[in-house]
Amino acid sequence: MLNSLKGLLLTLRIAPRKPVTAEYPKKHLPIQDSYMGFPVLTWDSRIGEPYCTGCMVCVRMCPTNCMSALMKDNPLNKEGKSPRKKIIEAFEINYGRCILCGICEEVCAFDAITMSHQHELGSMARNGRRVDLPRLLELGKLYQDESGWRPPTEIEKEKQAALKTVQASAAAGAIPPPVVQPTSPPQAGP
Numbered sequence: 707m708l709n710s711l712k713g714l715l716l717t718l719r720i721a722p723r724k725p726v727t728a729e730y731p732k733k734h735l736p737i738q739d740s741y742m743g744f745p746v747l748t749w750d751s752r753i754g755e756p757y758c759t760g761c762m763v764c765v766r767m768c769p770t771n772c773m774s775a776l777m778k779d780n781p782l783n784k785e786g787k788s789p790r791k792k793i794i795e796a797f798e799i800n801y802g803r804c805i806l807c808g809i810c811e812e813v814c815a816f817d818a819i820t821m822s823h824q825h826e827l828g829s830m831a832r833n834g835r836r837v838d839l840p841r842l843l844e845l846g847k848l849y850q851d852e853s854g855w856r857p858p859t860e861i862e863k864e865k866q867a868a869l870k871t872v873q874a875s876a877a878a879g880a881i882p883p884p885v886v887q888p889t890s891p892p893q894a895g896p
């Protein structure tokens with residue numbers, strides 16, 4: 707009897723709370739910035755071409771072998787408009803086999819692929835989840851616009867430059883060097 711009353715009180719206390727779940731697919735909860743959806747290819751709007759050079763590193767490292775890529779000589783490089791000698795000609799990811807591990811993004815040295823917020827790309831067609839280069843770039847541009855994506859290597863360079871400035875200021879005595887806290891002696895065991 708007492709336990710039933712306790713249960714009833716708990717129910718009454720929780721009932722007025724706002725639900726934290728949503729009835730999918732009628733309603734969608736907001737996606738967190740850190741959410742890792744399907745990988746997409748990024749677009750270098752300064753030059754007007756993909757970042758991807760077709761180097762195949764991601765293709766070789768993908769644990770599910772769901773990617774393929776083909777490179778070609780970059781015509782914009784010959785015209786002196788792009789630093790990329792090679793550029794991607796064809797790219798495909800089979801989202802049906804992708805496990806969203808993020809390895810492709812990790813290993814790419816050209817900022818060319820990123821994990822987006824895409825997650826609703828289901829299809830009833832047999833090969834309906836194979837995504838080609840134009841669609842990957844389209845999804846990439848969408849993600850770049852909505853998230854304010856910037857090339858990770860650029861962000862890293864800025865961090866390194868800021869660190870060097872702080873270190874140079876500290877060396878010149880403009881700011882006090884960081885205080886190193888003494889480490890506490892190890893605790894004796896029981």
Ligand code: SF4
Nearest residue numbers: 758759761762764814
């Ligand atoms: S996405 Fe990156 S690692 Fe993959 S082929 Fe393109 S440049 Fe190479």
Ligand code: SF4
Nearest residue numbers: 768804805807808810
């Ligand atoms: S996220 Fe993982 S499984 Fe998916 S394409 Fe990239 S490396 Fe392959």
